[in-house]
Amino acid sequence: MSDMKRWVLKRRPQGEIQHGDLELIDEPIRDLDDGEVLIRTVYLSLDPTNRIWMSDQDQYLPPVQIGETMRGGGIGVVERSRSDKFKQGDVVNPGLSGWATHTIAHEGMVSPVPVIPGVPLTAYMSVLGGTGLTAWFGMLDIGQPKAGETVVVSAAAGAVGSIAGQLAKLRGARVIGIAGGQAKCDWLVNDCGFDGAIDYKNEDVGAALDRLCPNGIDVNFENVGGEIMDQVFSRMNNFGRMTLCGMISTYNLEGPIKGPSDFGRILMHRLMIKGFIIIDYLHRAPEAFAELGPLVASGQLKWKAHVEDGLENAVDAVGRLFTGDHDGKLLIRVSQEP
């Protein structure tokens, strides 16, 4: 019987995640009970929300407890099975599992990955996984962009933002992205078809929004919060919608999170702000995949994965989400694809 490795939360990070906040431990893999499968993790998803789970602030799921395996999503391959539903070699999603080389899960928690020929496995960790669902429901169900409207996406070159923006383009909206660095901005405009992009690291965001959104902003797909959100918010048109998907600029901060500087605009301009978490929409996933699947299979929707190798690098890698030092959906390849 081989061993498994897993990252355990040792203490709650103060600000940025530090070495020592988590510990990688080794332990034997236990025997399976009836109905259980042993899954070897192939890809682990790293997401901004991981930082939320490490803190004990008010949040949408219970925080990961000290001493527990760090929570995470992934896909893997069945290595052993005592279930009639899964056999060795099946590619499966164990649900929210953990930062671990192996997961033992009851068959009821496990779902098969519906592989589409020609689509790489990383797609199911990204555009055909929670990332794509987040973009689809956040943009189309909440933001509801209409043809001719102006949409601004922050963290636009990110895994969610880039898909959200492309979906708004498909609905006929004018789409402006905010991203960090010229290369990301170029990718948004040249590859993803955005109408414009703002490099927040080198441009005055407010001035750029004035230039690129001469008719104001109707939909804000918000991933960042803080000053960037405020610049967009202060330019929202009457009846504008803000999909509040994330506020990554605040996750390393302690205490209450500041909102827009003039809350009165919500009243005067009849704005709608809606926070959402994708787990609330999972029961409607087929609606989204019905559109996303063909768009991915045909290559019409652009997406990228940024793969780092080795579970031992998870703590270093997750920090890249906060500096933007990655290019596409951030994944850890924990073991080789089957």
Add this chain to the structure above:
Amino acid sequence: MSDMKRWVLKRRPQGEIQHGDLELIDEPIRDLDDGEVLIRTVYLSLDPTNRIWMSDQDQYLPPVQIGETMRGGGIGVVERSRSDKFKQGDVVNPGLSGWATHTIAHEGMVSPVPVIPGVPLTAYMSVLGGTGLTAWFGMLDIGQPKAGETVVVSAAAGAVGSIAGQLAKLRGARVIGIAGGQAKCDWLVNDCGFDGAIDYKNEDVGAALDRLCPNGIDVNFENVGGEIMDQVFSRMNNFGRMTLCGMISTYNLEGPIKGPSDFGRILMHRLMIKGFIIIDYLHRAPEAFAELGPLVASGQLKWKAHVEDGLENAVDAVGRLFTGDHDGKLLIRVSQEP
């Protein structure tokens, strides 16, 4: 030919409205053109939003300009007509008119008041006017309370709040009102059927909310803003809705309007905040009146008007909205009912 009186904005108020900010002027009534009617104002509506219109802050209509008649809503009686659609003695609504004894309006802007036998004229300035529409759309279209949910209404004894709360009760919700003074709180509970009321002038609002809303808050019908809003906001349940109808606590302030202290709760608890102004819903008014009319005619819906006599008292009277020193929808009786 008699004279008319009208209030003209002389300068923008700093803080509370002061004598001298507006001036009451006398002038001859001009002759009518074809298609016009002369309407003698009977009731003038005083509303918190009047204060917004006097300022030059960012707002939902153009501010009243210096030298212009102060904007206001009212109903009156046709005194003279050069229209085939209206005759002397008709009770009509001239649309947004002004703080004036008389209005000359084109027939296209005038609508008849659809009088229901037994219902006093003041009802059309309140529960069967913009006030009732505001309550109905804000609570039912935006807040959407469900049976068993907890609803909190601020400025609950106000014209809008008291109707909004009763409509939520009719949908089976538990309704808590926040109002100023024991008499108003008693009226909410004993007459309007609220499940509880909080006297913000004499109670710790947060502690009272904890006591009266043990299961948290699902819908906040918000009229006040500031600290009271924040106390409610910080107790909103997952998937809670805030109907942002007004922020009267902020209208005498200059500069940006502060929002809730922890904006992150919108994300973590998947809250929805929607600002609204009733003028956007006027085309749907029949939906609301279909329910409100019978409820008023049968006496099932409780409402009150607070009538002050004389257009010359409008400036003093409007200040009552900000101190709460009034009891029901605040109206000026500009001239006698027909």
